[in-house]
Amino acid sequence: xxxxxLDCLGEACPVPLIRTQKALGELAVGDVLVVSxxxxxxxKNIPEWANxxxxxxxxxxxxxxxxxxxxxxxx
Amino acid sequence: MTDITALPxxxxxxxxxxxxxxxTFKAILVQPWTYLTGAVLLAVLAASxxxxxxxxxxxxxxxxxxxxxxxNLIGGDAHQWAYFKEASRAFNAPNLWFFNDAGTxxxxxxxxxxxxxxxxxxxxxxxxxKSGRQxxxxxxxxxxxxxxARLSFGCNIGALFSGVPxxxxxxxxxxxxxxxxxxxxxxxxxxxxxGAASMTPVAPPAAAPAAAPAGSAPASAGGGGGGIRRxxxxxxxxxxxxxxxxxxxxxxxxLAVVAYWYVDVQKAPRLAIFWVIGIALGFTLQRxxxxxxxxxxxxxLTGGTNLTKAVMVALAVSTLLVSALxxxxxxxxxxxxxxxxxxxxxPVGLHTAVGAFLFGIGAxxxxxxxxxxxxxxxxxxxxxxxxxxxxxxxxxxGAATWPVWRDVLMVDMTSAVYLPKVLGGFAPALxxxxxALFAIWLLAxxxxxxxxx
Numbered sequence: 198x199x200x201x202x203l204d205c206l207g208e209a210c211p212v213p214l215i216r217t218q219k220a221l222g223e224l225a226v227g228d229v230l231v232v233s234x235x236x237x238x239x240x241k242n243i244p245e246w247a248n249x250x251x252x253x254x255x256x257x258x259x260x261x262x263x264x265x266x267x268x269x270x271x272x
Numbered sequence: 273m274t275d276i277t278a279l280p281x282x283x284x285x286x287x288x289x290x291x292x293x294x295x296t297f298k299a300i301l302v303q304p305w306t307y308l309t310g311a312v313l314l315a316v317l318a319a320s321x322x323x324x325x326x327x328x329x330x331x332x333x334x335x336x337x338x339x340x341x342x343x344n345l346i347g348g349d350a351h352q353w354a355y356f357k358e359a360s361r362a363f364n365a366p367n368l369w370f371f372n373d374a375g376t377x378x379x380x381x382x383x384x385x386x387x388x389x390x391x392x393x394x395x396x397x398x399x400x401x402k403s404g405r406q407x408x409x410x411x412x413x414x415x416x417x418x419x420x421a422r423l424s425f426g427c428n429i430g431a432l433f434s435g436v437p438x439x440x441x442x443x444x445x446x447x448x449x450x451x452x453x454x455x456x457x458x459x460x461x462x463x464x465x466x467g468a469a470s471m472t473p474v475a476p477p478a479a480a481p482a483a484a485p486a487g488s489a490p491a492s493a494g495g496g497g498g499g500i501r502r503x504x505x506x507x508x509x510x511x512x513x514x515x516x517x518x519x520x521x522x523x524x525x526x527l528a529v530v531a532y533w534y535v536d537v538q539k540a541p542r543l544a545i546f547w548v549i550g551i552a553l554g555f556t557l558q559r560x561x562x563x564x565x566x567x568x569x570x571x572x573l574t575g576g577t578n579l580t581k582a583v584m585v586a587l588a589v590s591t592l593l594v595s596a597l598x599x600x601x602x603x604x605x606x607x608x609x610x611x612x613x614x615x616x617x618x619p620v621g622l623h624t625a626v627g628a629f630l631f632g633i634g635a636x637x638x639x640x641x642x643x644x645x646x647x648x649x650x651x652x653x654x655x656x657x658x659x660x661x662x663x664x665x666x667x668x669x670g671a672a673t674w675p676v677w678r679d680v681l682m683v684d685m686t687s688a689v690y691l692p693k694v695l696g697g698f699a700p701a702l703x704x705x706x707x708a709l710f711a712i713w714l715l716a717x718x719x720x721x722x723x724x725x
Contacts, residue, residue, distance in 0.1 A: 201472065211570065215573065238563055
């Protein structure tokens, strides 16, 4: 299992989600991707996408208006 | 970096911290509302505005006025422009100015509503841009949106969200072409404006426990349902800031004082209504993350259609509410022609298509449509702080060069089409419109499922 960080701070929708989709595609099953975001819509649409695709995910608010969406690739 | 779940936590002493932990507080003020909640609230707020003031919700007209007032301040005379004599005559109303313009009060209220929503959630942060490409996208997108909205007599709000429920053909033409523009904008975004990014490996902390204790509650603020167990990963400590909520309350009080000033000092309760509903709209847009741009862009770009479906719900609820207002007026007055004037029916033609197409491109590359740009200005997005002035300038360019486009695009100011007039009456048109909205909803639902890997 590896853990990778994807820095999307300062990027506007839909860029963080596009990067997440691409990055997760490059990982192996069981790997964890930590997406760092400060776009308030991305903290909703990235988890929604992960949920739809059936990956495990968590949202952590690391400071005001800044989140880490943690996605564990399940398939 | 240490695993904070393994360390003893200090007792929660502050009242605010305790309050923040309650489920109701979190559900209303911290976690995003569902898109459906946003859709219904936006429809109700827009209908309340129409009912109370006789005016529909619009965004871009006021932005053009701001630029035109600025133009007049530096020595120009926008009052003489053909655009303000032919298409947007309200600009030449006597003594109209920033503080008594209804559209301005809605727009400024919207910015403050979004700001307060963000502060009450303790999620305000100034979000800097990452690259020069984003600055270029914001400038170009702002100009395209401002200019496009002048050609089409409105934006995603004035033309789409107010036009469709009024059963005006221009709303439907706008919807089709903003969608096509968003497709082109998406292509531009991923090929020109996105830039490169790469993942970096996270080094595991030397002395931290390998995994969080089983069963410990995630420190998640958003609380998605997908994580079955706590994901094993490196964790960072969250710094709690307790100042944002009180600032949000203070600003809310100040906004209420302004409303009181309009009612009691200015004796202009109508303006206070625009102000208060503007704030409520901004609050709702931010809390629900309601983004018209995403509704048009995501089906092609990311395969997501949740917002597309939510916009269809918002339009359907709005249609029912506006129809109810029209019916009510008809029952009260017995005058059908006057009753159906409730709403917004604008000229439709080539200009609607071209304007909506340009607007769609601009909204996608700049990262927000008209309402989205204002909402994000309030939320602290530097990208939208850049886009907004260029949005205003784009509108000014559109207004200044209006005679050219009027002739090239053959704008007919009498070309407004009220759907019940061409679809055989009020009831058939209402039914056809609701069926069409539901059909798009079904299509979006199917698209999203088909797109899931």
